[in-house]
Amino acid sequence: MIPLSQIPLSMTTFFSLIILASVSISLAQEHPPVAVVEKMHPDLDAVIDVHAQVTVIADGFGWVEGPVWVEKQKMLLFSDVMQNRIYQWTAEKGASAYLEPSGYTQSVKRGEELGSNGLALNARGQLVLCQHGDRRVAVMTPPVANPKPLYTTLVDKYNGKKFNSPNDLAIRSNGDIYFTDPPYGLEKGPQDPARELSYHGVYRVSANGAVTLLTDTLTRPNGIAFFPGEQKLLVANSDPEKPHWYIYDLDAKGDLTNGRIFFDGMAIFQKENRSPDGIKINHKGIVFAPGPGGVWIFNKEGTALGRIKTSLITSNCAFTGDYRTLFITADDRVLKVSLK
Numbered sequence: 001m002i003p004l005s006q007i008p009l010s011m012t013t014f015f016s017l018i019i020l021a022s023v024s025i026s027l028a029q030e031h032p033p034v035a036v037v038e039k040m041h042p043d044l045d046a047v048i049d050v051h052a053q054v055t056v057i058a059d060g061f062g063w064v065e066g067p068v069w070v071e072k073q074k075m076l077l078f079s080d081v082m083q084n085r086i087y088q089w090t091a092e093k094g095a096s097a098y099l100e101p102s103g104y105t106q107s108v109k110r111g112e113e114l115g116s117n118g119l120a121l122n123a124r125g126q127l128v129l130c131q132h133g134d135r136r137v138a139v140m141t142p143p144v145a146n147p148k149p150l151y152t153t154l155v156d157k158y159n160g161k162k163f164n165s166p167n168d169l170a171i172r173s174n175g176d177i178y179f180t181d182p183p184y185g186l187e188k189g190p191q192d193p194a195r196e197l198s199y200h201g202v203y204r205v206s207a208n209g210a211v212t213l214l215t216d217t218l219t220r221p222n223g224i225a226f227f228p229g230e231q232k233l234l235v236a237n238s239d240p241e242k243p244h245w246y247i248y249d250l251d252a253k254g255d256l257t258n259g260r261i262f263f264d265g266m267a268i269f270q271k272e273n274r275s276p277d278g279i280k281i282n283h284k285g286i287v288f289a290p291g292p293g294g295v296w297i298f299n300k301e302g303t304a305l306g307r308i309k310t311s312l313i314t315s316n317c318a319f320t321g322d323y324r325t326l327f328i329t330a331d332d333r334v335l336k337v338s339l340k
Helices: 009-030 043-045 268-272
Strands: 035-039 055-059 062-069 075-080 085-090 092-101 114-120 128-130 138-141 151-155 169-171 179-180 200-206 211-215 223-228 232-237 243-252 258-264 286-292 295-300 304-309 314-319 325-330 333-338
Touching: 009 258, 009 286, 035 043, 055 092, 062 325, 062 333, 075 114, 075 325, 085 258, 128 169, 128 179, 151 200, 169 223, 169 295, 179 223, 200 304, 211 223, 258 286, 258 295, 286 314, 286 325, 295 314
Parallel strands: 062 114
Antiparallel strands: 035 304, 055 333, 062 075, 075 085, 085 092, 114 128, 128 138, 138 151, 169 179, 179 200, 200 211, 223 232, 232 243, 243 258, 286 295, 295 304, 314 325, 325 333
């Protein structure tokens, strides 16, 4: 074997390049991109760069859901539904435990999706939670900056019957809370003997505590969000047989009217075998909808502009206050990507 010191400089450089190339290829194979931006319409260019880097900012959780950005603390909160815990993330300190228990506060042990799911901030800056295990929508009594597992029930029954497991919510500017109630938090699912309602509804709880069933026609209502102006509401249906996003108009009382399909997801469901999940809508009416194969991006007319494509199962997302950053909860990880 020829000692490396005796190899001419040009040959040394050549072999070095081969070695570096081999290392680069190996690293690329071991650490593939977690997601890529897939363009489907020219208008996507105004929303996100097709070369935007999607990065993992936290991982090692059970099943993450329901992210919400707290602008005052520059902090992201998100639920780990399986661990019955909420985590916080900041750019300076990364991720750490924030609140436990977050969704199931009873002493009898149980499994499955028992923690909190959807999170939101009300007009007072309080944390409002969809609590799977306790089957209610509640507000954390202490301030967000000093979290403690002390909750006040906002609503847990309709006509005297316990909800299935409130999943996601959207708060209107007048204080009304709109939320979905699929069966995912019931320990034994739809067949759980503790189930009291025969349907999966979309509800409104008013600031005075009055509860209204808005629709019981969706088979698995899940993500929910208002368009700017709060005159239209989007709801994701996570049923494999009807994997669609539905849009509704709001009348003067805030009830839902004129329900129709916003985007038919059957074709993409058949390819990806995943259903629609959470929803967020930005200040321009652009819809970010985790679902089959990643986060779908629609304009307000329901045209698919593109997708943040990933093999991870994406559940929900949240914006920073300036709408320039999108956080995505996906499987056991939280992702981050810049927007325009």
